Amino acid sequence: MAGAALRLLRPAVRRAGGVPCRGHRLTPADDELYQRTRLTVLEPDSPNTMFIEGYTTRGFTVSGDLVVGPCAILPRAILQWNIGSYRDISHESLSLFRLLEPRIEILVLGTGDRVERLHPTVLKQMRECGIAVEVQDTPNACATFNFLTGEKRLAAAGLIPPRGTYMGV
Secondary structure: OHHHHHHHHOOOOOOOOOOOOOOOOOOHHHHHHHOOOOOOOOOOOOOOOOOEEEEOOOEEEEOOEEEEOOEEEEOOEEEEOOOOOHHHOOOOOOHHHHOOOOOOOEEEEEOOOOOOOOOHHHHHHHHHOOOEEEEEOHHHHHHHHHHHHHOOOOEEEEEOOOOOOEEOO
């Protein structure tokens, strides 16, 4: 009986290889051993991915580049978009997005400070071409575009600058 009590009082002995045996009291060093995290990157982010970093009343910051005025953000390019307001969004102004190869899956339209309704025939024509259209206010359109491109979706955006300013979407 005294031998059993002595065994309980002496420090626990580790097995070969440094793995604690049953009844071993964990120390901070053991805690670090079991809480290590390993990360393996299977595919690094593409340097060509467009990311909207911020917007002002004058334009947008896209992947470090400042774009003044309304812009069309394509999977690998940024273009100025020749429209003045959401009223100018038409079948013709969206033709750029229909001509892209490979074809985009979704077009995110930012209509300024508010969500504005577009003519139903314009949206119908885009759906007939196999392109889904999401119409949002510009701040939400920027976030949606970033999310979609982060998910590796083939997305494009047509954005009109809002009246407010925000850096760091």
